[in-house]
Amino acid sequence: MTWTQLTVFSKVVEMGSFTRAAEALHMSQSAVSHAIAGLETEFGVLLLIRDRRQGIVVSDFGRRVLEPMRVILNRVAQIEQEAAAAQGLEAGTIRVGSFPSASARLLPKIVSVFEKQHPHITIVLFEGTDQEVIEWLQDRIIDVGFAAQSTPGPDMIPLTKDKMVAVLPKGHVLEENDGVSIGSLVDHPFIMSTGGCEPLIEEWFGRSQCSPSIKFAVRDMDTILNMVREGLGITMVPELSLPDTTPHILVKNVQPTMWRYVGLRCPFINEATPAVRSFVALAQSLFHAEQVVS
Amino acid sequence: MTWTQLTVFSKVVEMGSFTRAAEALHMSQSAVSHAIAGLETEFGVLLLIRDRRQGIVVSDFGRRVLEPMRVILNRVAQIEQEAAAAQGLEAGTIRVGSFPSASARLLPKIVSVFEKQHPHITIVLFEGTDQEVIEWLQDRIIDVGFAAQSTPGPDMIPLTKDKMVAVLPKGHVLEENDGVSIGSLVDHPFIMSTGGCEPLIEEWFGRSQCSPSIKFAVRDMDTILNMVREGLGITMVPELSLPDTTPHILVKNVQPTMWRYVGLRCPFINEATPAVRSFVALAQSLFHAEQVVS
């Protein structure tokens, strides 16, 4: 069992293909094949089931050893970075998971400062839904990820609060009100955003013991806003996920005011590399001031 | 960075010497030297400070990477055992830490059953004081260890309760009483057992706001008992640490009755090998019945 063999196996599972793993790792397919075959003969067990139609399927045993293998790879990275740090120089990569609104609003601020402070550290961004980010964290594909929750829990490092707002077309009957009550939303066709905050929205309606009359379920935020412009319906979204300007669209507070908490998740921070630690620390310090204000 | 290099480094730190590590690993000193040198050139940092008078001293960097390295080695062992298990056969080793009375009274029962159920698994015993066992667990030198505490905590899997008893020479003035009150012990010369339960005894005296008049502090239990026989003093020990028969010695209950809880510690059970898990499960099932009785 070599450390490259583990890397290869992990990558093959991640990519679902020998060829793509080879490309990602800058080696020949042959080497990938050798690596997996080597592991399999050493263990005497099949790791991957090569299936023409389904691509690559991880065997039961493969699934069982995948996690410890990824732990090993992470610790190896940790050791290497400790070594670099001991020499006075910094190196390594941070794999950050994020969902669209966090990538757009929170990440740039953090990254720009971080890159100045640590110019030799590479940041790799993985974008997906809230759910995917959590899975990636569990699978140790990323080191740290953004997450949004209705209540700040102990497993999240809070960064900021994000207000939920109602989005209406100009001239809508609800326009005159200063804020919009959540109850009044249910009477109008509702466009549900499926970009990740769907469960939050449902939770909030559930709390007021009502549910929106969902007419459309759309993922892309631009599409949703255009549909609102066309008068096809109204919606409710977190403020952070809106673009800076929203022409021909009204953004109104919802009553009662509802917040979602956006923060960082880093479940294995005690076994994280120094780089990851300082990334988290930086994010925390950058947003600490704001949090007090809001 | 190779596994063998990690193994070698870990062993050298454990042994405090290149030569002894080489012997323990069945390899030449040269190979050990090579392994360490290889790591050091790869990292560009010194791992060990070779000092003629003090032997081997771990460098600051070495201390920092030792723990992640041991984690890696444990996970490698876990993977190997998963592989063996997947083939239907069992293999591997369990490193058990124990203090004298547990080794003598609890361990044999567990081991004898376990060896019948898992004949191909090697059990390596590390004996030491209570304190040492805890250190070894932290340093991942052992997988599971016996521990004794005055109260059962969440970090311990309780196995049995152990009564504290007073030990007197025959013909002692306290003989007539049915049980001995803790307060009456302080008036007589006391032999403190330093085999590990010293802090517990002091805690209990402290609770009754008195302290024994310690005349001797002895480690070996046989020596202590002989000294009691000679009338040099009395002592208080956990019942489990006494031999089966105690000729010419009186064993009396102490009032108020005091217990210590003996159990297993396995702080990293979620990353333990299957063998370790079944060892813990077996121990638990073996002593569960007794616990209900007592």
Add this chain to the structure above:
DNA sequence: AGGAGTTACGGGCATCGTAACCATC
């Protein structure tokens, strides 16, 4: 002298790439 670790030298093994070889769509 002798214990303890380092350095030379050689053998063996395994990993990787090129390239030929299958198998499926």
Add this chain to the structure above:
DNA sequence: GATGGTTACGATGCCCGTAACTCCT
């Protein structure tokens, strides 16, 4: 035939052991 994985075969490199060497007590 194209795609994707497996199998020869040769080369590089490294890991280990024997043995000579150095340093300190």
